[in-house]
Amino acid sequence: ASLDERTRALVDRREAVLSPGYRLFYAHPVEFVRGSGTKLYTRDGDEYLDVYNNVPSVGHAHPRVTAAIAEQSALLNTHTRYLHEGLIDYAELLLGSFPAALDTLTLVCTGSEANDLALRVATHATGHRGVIVTENAYHGVTTEIAAISPSLGGADSLADWVRPVRPPVGDGTAMLRDARAAIAELQAAGHGVAALIVDTAFASDGFIPPSPGTRAALVAVQRLVHDAGGLVIADEVQPGFGRLGIGGPGSGDGAASLWGFPRHGLEPDLVTIGKPMANGQPVAGLVARRALMQAFGERVRYFNTFAGTPVAVAAARATWDVLHEDRLPEHAAVVGTELRGMLDELATRHDRLRGVRGSGLYLGVDIVDPATGDPDSPAAVNLVGALRERRILISASGRDNAALKLRPPLPFSRADAERFITEFDAALSELG
Numbered sequence: 001a002s003l004d005e006r007t008r009a010l011v012d013r014r015e016a017v018l019s020p021g022y023r024l025f026y027a028h029p030v031e032f033v034r035g036s037g038t039k040l041y042t043r044d045g046d047e048y049l050d051v052y053n054n055v056p057s058v059g060h061a062h063p064r065v066t067a068a069i070a071e072q073s074a075l076l077n078t079h080t081r082y083l084h085e086g087l088i089d090y091a092e093l094l095l096g097s098f099p100a101a102l103d104t105l106t107l108v109c110t111g112s113e114a115n116d117l118a119l120r121v122a123t124h125a126t127g128h129r130g131v132i133v134t135e136n137a138y139h140g141v142t143t144e145i146a147a148i149s150p151s152l153g154g155a156d157s158l159a160d161w162v163r164p165v166r167p168p169v170g171d172g173t174a175m176l177r178d179a180r181a182a183i184a185e186l187q188a189a190g191h192g193v194a195a196l197i198v199d200t201a202f203a204s205d206g207f208i209p210p211s212p213g214t215r216a217a218l219v220a221v222q223r224l225v226h227d228a229g230g231l232v233i234a235d236e237v238q239p240g241f242g243r244l245g246i247g248g249p250g251s252g253d254g255a256a257s258l259w260g261f262p263r264h265g266l267e268p269d270l271v272t273i274g275k276p277m278a279n280g281q282p283v284a285g286l287v288a289r290r291a292l293m294q295a296f297g298e299r300v301r302y303f304n305t306f307a308g309t310p311v312a313v314a315a316a317r318a319t320w321d322v323l324h325e326d327r328l329p330e331h332a333a334v335v336g337t338e339l340r341g342m343l344d345e346l347a348t349r350h351d352r353l354r355g356v357r358g359s360g361l362y363l364g365v366d367i368v369d370p371a372t373g374d375p376d377s378p379a380a381v382n383l384v385g386a387l388r389e390r391r392i393l394i395s396a397s398g399r400d401n402a403a404l405k406l407r408p409p410l411p412f413s414r415a416d417a418e419r420f421i422t423e424f425d426a427a428l429s430e431l432g
């Protein structure tokens with residue numbers, strides 16, 4: 001589609017001043033001026049259904065969150081070196097959702113910073129440097145964390161102290177075998193093992209739901225890492241805060257948790273959180289065992305200017321309150337299961353759809369070549385663009401860039417799910 005004059009002009013101005021590293025979505029870019037709940041609106045008032053954005057987890061422009069930010073901004077905004085009860089209240093509440101051993105919070109501003117700090121703590125605590133990651137993981141943008149994120153550029157971009165392993169698919173034995181080899185290699189190279197880090201939804205590795213096999217494998221890998229003197233970091237930046245649904249079917253005894261790690265049988269030493277934490281304000285954190293942070297704190301002065309300010313905490317607290325009062329994790333389990341059912345039904349009618357999977361409102365589905373069953377990235381990209389024209393926001397990801405990733409704001413309703421399915425059905429039919 002040729003671009004209208006305003007869009008063309010904005011794209012040109014953007015290209016002239018912004019880093020090319022910032023990618024713009026869509027051949028036909030879209031400009032939003034307003035959001036509400038699960039909807040975004042253009043200047044002309046066109047309404048788009050958001051099936052993409054997990055950060056505004058309690059809904060775009062939630063009035064409780066915006067009011068909390070406005071009220072606190074009008075009163076006071078400083079740093080964490082003065083006493084502020086709001087921060088302490090929030091830390092107590094948040095830590096109450098973790099196993100008792102994970103009892104210490106450090107606030108930061110981004111998921112990348114949280115992972116960077118986790119890794120720094122792990123290298124201090126263990127005296128080792130080596131890191132084990134899953135083979136298509138993404139953990140963030142700092143130099144250190146880009147070097148442990150294979151999805152950014154394949155194995156070539158990884159630091160020499162990083163070893164990628166296959167994710168826990170199937171019976172999980174491939175991961176266990178790879179981890180054993182990785183540990184031996186890191187030890188032989190003199191790096192030792194500082195940490196295993198896993199995204200507990202394994203989103204960029206293709207969404208791997210827990211099963212008895214994957215649980216056994218992850219628990220065994222965790223034991224190998226601990227035996228090698230390393231620590232386990234659970235990256236909950238995307239799956240955390242109830243996105244996987246509470247009380248949903250098939251997620252095991254960890255299903256009562258806001259977090260992904262218990263579903264996999266993991267007992268992490270460090271947990272990183274972020275994205276949905278404050279509904280869009282830059283608030284993230286590291287939750288860890290006290291002894292680790294004690295030892296780190298004795299050697300390192302850690303001050304993060306914008307982290308844990310009264311305004312940041314007000315946004316996080318209001319988000320937490322809405323999440324719980326509106327029972328959004330329970331809602332995610334119910335609507336997520338309905339949406340999965342609708343996708344399963346769609347897959348019976350469209351042989352381009354395979355492998356509907358995920359939990360709560362964090363779902364993935366593969367787009368394949370119907371003739372070969374192979375991942376079909378051009379078709380997935382085409383569908384994302386076709387859905388944009390149908391005013392549905394979604395993205396493609398995964399190692400082959402052929403998996404559609406569904407992770408809407410948590411108030412996503414059954415009616416929203418039906419609207420999405422109607423448009424997806426039509427776009428699939430058009431694609432043929």
Ligand code: PMP
Nearest residue numbers: 110111112138139140199237238
């Ligand atoms: N970990 C995971 C699993 C993520 O998905 C992301 C962001 N996509 C990050 C870490 C990095 O978070 P941020 O962009 O806030 O730095």
